[in-house]
Structures are given as C-alpha cells and as structure tokens.
Amino acid sequence: xxxxxxxxxxxxxxxxxxxxxxxxxxxxxxxxxxxxxxxxxxxxxxxxxxxxxxxxxxxxxxxxxxxxxxxxxxxxxxxxxxxxxxxxxxxxxxxxxxxxxxxxxxxxxxxxxxxxxxxxxxxxxxxxxxxxxx
Amino acid sequence: xxxxxxxxxxxxxxxxxxxxxxxxxxxxxxxxxxxxxxxxxxxxxxxxxxxxxxxxxxxxxxxxxxxxxxxxxxxxxxxxxxxxxxxxxxxxxxxxxxxxxxxxxxxxxxxxxxxxxxxxxxxxxxxxxxxxxxxxxxxxxxxxxxxxxxxxxxxxxxxxxxxxxxxxxxxxxxxxxxxxxxxxxxxxxxxxxxxxxxxxxxxxxxxxxxxxxxxxxxxxxxxxxxxxxxxxxxxxxxxxxxxxxxxxxxxxxxxxxxxxxxxxxxxxxxxxxxxxxxxxxxxxxxxxxxxxxxxxxxxxxxxxxxxxxxxxxxxxxxxxxxxxxxxxxxxxxxxxxxxxxxxxxxxxxxxxxxxxxxxxxxxxxxxxxxxxxxxxxxxxxxxxxxxxxxxxxxxxxxxxxxxxxxxx
Numbered sequence: 438x439x440x441x442x443x444x445x446x447x448x449x450x451x452x453x454x455x456x457x458x459x460x461x462x463x464x465x466x467x468x469x470x471x472x473x474x475x476x477x478x479x480x481x482x483x484x485x486x487x488x489x490x491x492x493x494x495x496x497x498x499x500x501x502x503x504x505x506x507x508x509x510x511x512x513x514x515x516x517x518x519x520x521x522x523x524x525x526x527x528x529x530x531x532x533x534x535x536x537x538x539x540x541x542x543x544x545x546x547x548x549x550x551x552x553x554x555x556x557x558x559x560x561x562x563x564x565x566x567x568x569x570x571x
Numbered sequence: 572x573x574x575x576x577x578x579x580x581x582x583x584x585x586x587x588x589x590x591x592x593x594x595x596x597x598x599x600x601x602x603x604x605x606x607x608x609x610x611x612x613x614x615x616x617x618x619x620x621x622x623x624x625x626x627x628x629x630x631x632x633x634x635x636x637x638x639x640x641x642x643x644x645x646x647x648x649x650x651x652x653x654x655x656x657x658x659x660x661x662x663x664x665x666x667x668x669x670x671x672x673x674x675x676x677x678x679x680x681x682x683x684x685x686x687x688x689x690x691x692x693x694x695x696x697x698x699x700x701x702x703x704x705x706x707x708x709x710x711x712x713x714x715x716x717x718x719x720x721x722x723x724x725x726x727x728x729x730x731x732x733x734x735x736x737x738x739x740x741x742x743x744x745x746x747x748x749x750x751x752x753x754x755x756x757x758x759x760x761x762x763x764x765x766x767x768x769x770x771x772x773x774x775x776x777x778x779x780x781x782x783x784x785x786x787x788x789x790x791x792x793x794x795x796x797x798x799x800x801x802x803x804x805x806x807x808x809x810x811x812x813x814x815x816x817x818x819x820x821x822x823x824x825x826x827x828x829x830x831x832x833x834x835x836x837x838x839x840x841x842x843x844x845x846x847x848x849x850x851x852x853x854x855x856x857x858x859x860x861x862x863x864x865x866x867x868x869x870x871x872x873x874x875x876x877x878x879x880x881x882x883x884x885x886x887x888x889x890x891x892x893x894x895x896x897x898x899x900x901x902x903x904x905x906x907x908x909x910x911x912x913x914x915x916x917x918x919x920x921x922x923x924x925x926x927x928x929x930x931x932x933x934x935x936x937x938x939x940x941x942x943x944x945x946x947x948x949x950x951x952x953x954x955x956x957x958x959x960x961x962x963x964x965x966x967x968x969x970x971x972x973x974x975x976x977x978x979x
Contacts, residue, residue, distance in 0.1 A: 465780050474617075498906040498929060499612055508612060512777055519648075525613050537902055539912060539925040541771035557602060559610070559617045 459491040459545050464511025464526065467564060472523035474552065474560050482523075486550035490566070493541050494526065500537040505530045509544065527562040531569050544570045600628045604636065607648045619648040623655050630658035642668050643932050647679035647908075654683025666695065669707075675851045675908050675932035678706030685714035693718055700726055703854045705736035712742040721750050731758055732830045737778055737871045740833055741785055748789050754822035757829060759785050760815060761872065763802035764835050769857060769870045770845060770914045770923045775801070778871070790817070836873035840865075841919045843888050846950060846967075851908035851932075853973035856966070858954070860884045862919070868958060877958055887953055891915060894946040895926060904938050907931030909974040913946060928975040939975035947971060948978050 462485065470479050477483075494509035501507065506529045510520055528544060546568015553562045603625070606618035622629040633645070633653060642650060642664055650668070653661040665680040674680070681699055688696055696718070699711030712730070715723050730743040740758055747755035762782035765775035779798035787794055795810035796802055802811035819826050845859030857870045864884050868875040892915060901924070910929035916922075926946075928939050939947075951971070954964045971978055 465776065469780060469784070497612055498910065500906070519616050520612065522613055522617070527613075537906070539902060539927040540922065555606075555614065557599075557606060557618070557621075559606060559614045559621070561611065561613060 457489045459489040460485075462490045462492045462548075464492055464494050464509075464524075467526070468511060468521070468524040470523070472521060472563070474522075474554075474558075478550065483550055485548050488548055489546070490548045491543060491545040492526075493543050495541060496537055496539075497525070498537065500535075502536040503534050504536070505534050507535070509542075522560050522563050525562065526564040526566050528570075529565065529567050531567060533569070535570075542570045544568060597628055597632075600625050600632050604629070604632060604649070607652070608646050615646070615648040619652040622652050626656040626658075630656040630661060634658070634660060637664070643675050647676040650676040651679040651683040654680065655686050657687075666692075669699075673852060677702075677851070678704055678710065681707045681710035682713070685710040685717060688714040688717045690718060693720060693723075697723065697726065700730065704851075705734075705739050705855060708734065708736065708739045709742050712739065712746055716746045716749070724750060724752065731755065731833070733832060735832065735869055735871075737762065737833075738781075741781065745785055745789060753818070754825045754827045756786065756789060756818045756821070757827050758833050759789075760802075760818055761829055761833060761835060763796055763798065763807075763811065763814075765872050766801050766835075766838065767871060767874075769847070769859070770842065770916070770925075774870050786814075831873055832871075834873055839867055839874060839876075841916070842867070842914070843884060843916050843919065844891060844950065845914040845923075846947070847910075847912045847914070848967075848970045848974060849908075849910050850970055850973045853909075853970035856970050858967070859914070860887060860953070866954065868963070875958060877955060879953065883953055887949060888915065888917065890949045891946040892917060894942050894949065895924075898926065898940065898942050901925060902927045902929075903940065903943075904928050904930045904935060904975075911947075911971060911974045913943065913950070930974065934976070936976065944975075944978050951978065 467482055470482070492511075494511055497508040497510055499508070506527065508525045509528055510524055512520075512524070526544075526548075528546075531546065544566060546566045549565040549567075550563065552560050553565070555561050600622065603618045603621050607615050607622065610618055633649065633656070636645065642653075645653070650665070654665050662684060665684050668674040668680050669677055669684070684692070685696065692714075696711055696714035699707050699714065702708050702711070708730070712727065715727070724747060727743040727747050731740055731747070734740050734743070741762065744755040744758040759782045762778045763786075765778045767775040767778075776798070779801065783794055783796070783798040794814060796807050796814055797810075800807055802808075815826070839859075840861040840863055842859035842861050846856070848856040857868070857874075859867050860879075860883075861867065862884060864879045864881055866877045866879055868877070891913075895913075895915065907930045909931075910927060913926045914923040915926075916924070926943055928943070930938060951964060951967055954967055956962065956964050968978065
C-alpha cells in the first residue's frame with residue numbers, strides 16, 4: 438500500500454489541477470515567415486510548442502474518408518500558391534474519426550512545433566495538433 | 572609518354588566516378604519522383620524541388636515516365652519542376668500542355684516555364700497575361716521579371732489598371748516597383764486597408780498579411796502597420812500615414828489615382844447565398860447575393876455589384892433551401908483541382924451551410940446530385956446574361972459544367 442501512495446497522491450494532484458485554458462492563435466501567423474528546413478523558428482512560433490491552443494482552419498481537400506489524421510490550412514483558397522510546410526497543421530483527433538468537411542472549423546488541442554522528417558529528409562510536418570474540432 | 576597518358580586516365584576516372592554518382596543518384600531520384608507524385612501535400616513540393624539538384628538524372632527519368640503516363644498524371648508538382656530541369660524536350664511538352672485549355676495543371680506548367688524563361692520565349696509568355704486563369708497571368712509576370720523585360724512595363728501597367736485578381740495586381744506592382752517605378756507600391760499599400768470577407772473566408776485579412784510581406788520585402792524594413800487590423804483602424808492610423816508618406820517620397824512625391832478594381836470600396840452587406848468555383852480549367856468565380864437584392868461578383872477590395880429585382884434574393888433563398896432540404900450529405904466527389912461550393916445562410920449571424928462538389932483531372936459522370944443541380948439552375952437563372960458588357964450567365968454555366976458537369 439505504501440508503494441502505491443505516491444501514485445495515488447499524483448493522481449489526486451492531477452485531478453485537482455485546473456484545466457488549462459487554450460490560447461487562441463491564427464494560422465496566418467504560423468505561416469507568416471519564410472520557412473527553411475533546419476532553421477531556427479521565430480520565437481513567436483517556437484514558444485507555442487506544447488501549448489494548448491485553439492484556432493480556425495480549413496480541412497485540406499485531400500482529407501481521406503473515415504480518418505483520425507488529416508491536414509488543415511489557414512487559407513481556404515490557398516490563394517497564395519502552393520502551400521508550404523509552415524502553412525499546414527497535421528491534426529490527430531483525440532477521439533472519433535472524420536472525412537472532409539467544407540468551410541471553416543475550430544480546432545482545439547495541444548500543439549507540437551518541431552520538424553518531423555521522413556527517410557528522405559523531407560519534412561512531413563512542422564506543426565501537429567492532438568485534439569478535436571467543434 | 573607519362574604526360575600524354577595522364578589525361579585519358581583522368582577522363583576514365585572521371586567517367587567512372589560520374590557513373591558511380593549516377594548509379595547512386597538513380598534510386599534517390601526514383602524515390603523523390605514517387606514522393607513528388609504520390610506523397611502528402613506537405614512533402615510533394617519539397618520532393619519536386621529536390622529533383623532540381625539532380626536534374627541530370629531526373630530529366631531522363633521523367634521522360635521515361637512519360638512513355639507510359641500522361642503529363643497530367645504526373646501531378647502538378649512534377650509538372651512545375653519539369654520546366655526547371657534544363658530539358659528542352661520537357662519544356663516543349665509544357666508549352667504544348669499550356670496551349671491545351673483542358674490540361675489540368677496549366678498554372679503549374681506556366682510557373683515551371685517562367686522560372687527559367689528564355690528570351691526567345693518572351694512572346695509566348697506575354698500571351699499568358701491575357702489568360703483566363705489568374706495563376707497563369709501571375710506566372711506571366713514572373714516570366715517578364717526573369718527576362719528583365721523592362722520594355723514590356725506598359726503591359727504590367729495595364730494589369731495594375733484592370734486585372735480582376737488581387738494577386739496578379741500585387742505581383743505586377745512588385746515588379747514595376749523593382750524596375751524603378753515606385754508609385755506602383757501604392758497598389759500594395761491600399762491592400763493594407765482591406766476588410767472584405769467571402770462568407771467564412773477572411774479574404775481582406777489574408778490580403779493584408781500578403782501586402783505586409785510584399786511591402787517589407789520591397790522597402791527593406793519591417794512595417795509599423797500591423798496587418799491584424801486594417802490600416803485605417805485607430806491603432807494603425809499614424810503608422811499607415813507614415814508608410815504612405817514614405818512611399819510617396821520614394822515615388823518623387825507622386826501618389827497615383829487607383830483604379831476602381833484596386834481601391835477599397837464600401838463594405839459588402841452580409842451575403843445570404845453564394846457560389847465559389849475553383850476550376851483548374853475554367854478559372855475562379857465568386858458570386859454572392861445580399862439581402863438588399865444585390866448580386867456581387869468577385870472577391871477583393873471592390874467587387875462588382877448589380878441590382879436585382881426587389882424580392883429576388885428572398886425568393887432564391889427559399890427556392891434553393893427547399894431544393895437542398897432532402898440532401899443528407901454535403902460533399903460529393905474526390906479531392907482535386909475542380910471544385911464548386913454553394914453557400915446558404917438563412918440566419919445572417921450564423922455560419923453558412925456549404926455544399927461542395929469536387930473532382931480531379933478527369934471528368935466524372937453524374938457527380939452532382941439532382942437536388943444540387945436544381946439549386947444551381949435557380950441561382951444561375953438569377954444572374955444577368957451580361958454584366959459590364961461581358962457574358963456572365965454563360966461563363967458561370969461553363970465553369971459549373973467544367974466541375975460537376977452540365978446543369979441540365
């Protein structure tokens with residue numbers, strides 16, 4: 438029982454912690470710099486790593502049916518040409534699955550900011566969000 | 572003689588080394604081609620750009636691919652990079668594709684060609700400036716910049732005066748400014764005051780951010796005007812005036828009179844009904860109907876407006892709402908370069924409902940459900956035959972046909 442005590446206390450402490458309010462961010466600002474792989478990211482972007490955030494975005498039109506993971510962009514029309522790495526956020530839903538939905542959607546969750554690369558060294562994602570939409 | 576035997580040995584060594592390098596590059600090129608064609612939207616442009624450094628291997632591999640696949644099948648990222656690999660044969664294929672109005676990746680082909688345009692291709696690039704697709708016109712501006720074709724500056728002035736695309740006008744203004752005609756920056760400064768929206772898309776805000784980046788690049792310093800708010804907002808007013816003074820001074824005290832298409836106009840009332848078409852073949856078309864019985868064409872600082880018969884919009888909203896009521900889903904087709912979105916908002920304060928049809932490069936039969944076709948027929952019938960002397964209803968009908976097939 439004594440060995441379980443720290444776990445019980447930790448669980449109680451977590452339960453008692455206040456729910457972290459998400460910070461409202463804009464994808465326009467995440468995209469508002471010239472990204473190059475390996476660069477030092479602007480502090481305003483890097484500081485969001487691990488932070489709970491909420492933002493409006495549009496599902497990328499290549500979103501699969503019945504998926505947990507998909508890409509979103511801040512600009513529905515992608516009017517500025519081909520979207521670049523820092524124009525995308527990769528969403529992984531905490532629960533449930535979805536297909537493509539048109540129109541602006543609000544997402545909330547914890548943001549990760551770091552390069553995730555494939556075996557060719559190509560950046561698969563820079564921003565990732567574990568969360569949900571409503 | 573030792574001296575005479577050295578060069579052949581050196582050449583042989585160089586050939587062997589080149590062969591080894593080529594053999595090492597080949598698998599990587601194939602993997603990059605695969606990633607550029609079938610990877611995620613994040614990866615595809617990077618993989619394509621990586622091929623430029625491996626052009627000696629990539630160009631013949633791409634030509635081999637084209638023996639079994641069409642240029643369209645390669646996808647837009649490879650189409651674009653095909654123009655940057657230094658292969659005359661690939662470039663000629665892109666030129667032919669551009670001449671085909673049914674080729675789905677014409678903007679990508681134009682961008683690829685523009686990046687390394689040759690002097691003898693100038694006339695063909697100039698023709699892009701009259702293209703119905705804004706992205707192709709934009710590539711035309713890039714091409715003139717790459718050619719440093721300063722004698723063609725008057726055609727850029729014509730774009731500033733009347734091009735319907737804010738992006739084309741911004742590109743033209745940046746190039747004209749780079750060539751020393753600094754009053755062209757006034758076009759971009761004006762964009763800082765945009766507040767326009769198209770349903771849930773904050774087009775004015777996106778334009779302010781794009782204008783800020785363009786001006787910072789042209790002026791060589793950060794702007795004090797913050798794009799989060801329009802330039803005329805109290806927080807920005809002083810900085811905006813200082814910016815105008817700076818640009819005016821650079822232009823020798825001249826501030827041009829902006830044409831209506833570029834000048835920020837009165838706010839558009841909230842729209843109840845609208846249509847957005849983005850077609851890689853038929854171009855971009857935006858229209859919306861506001862409660863005050865006006866039809867608004869286009870997006871941007873100052874869309875064209877047409878007065879309709881009183882009661883038109885109320886009737887349309889009722890007709891279209893009833894037509895769409897039985898539909899249980901709101902999206903049809905596959906992701907691709909052709910899309911149409913119908914917007915309907917019965918409560919001006921609420922988010923619009925959206926019905927979307929999209930498809931890839933190939934035509935798809937029976938893509939649009941009859942209920943949506945009926946709604947679109949009602950909408951198209953409410954558009955005047957011609958607006959400002961240009962065919963409106965027929966153009967809209969053709970654009971819808973290019974995406975979801977004929978309405979009838």
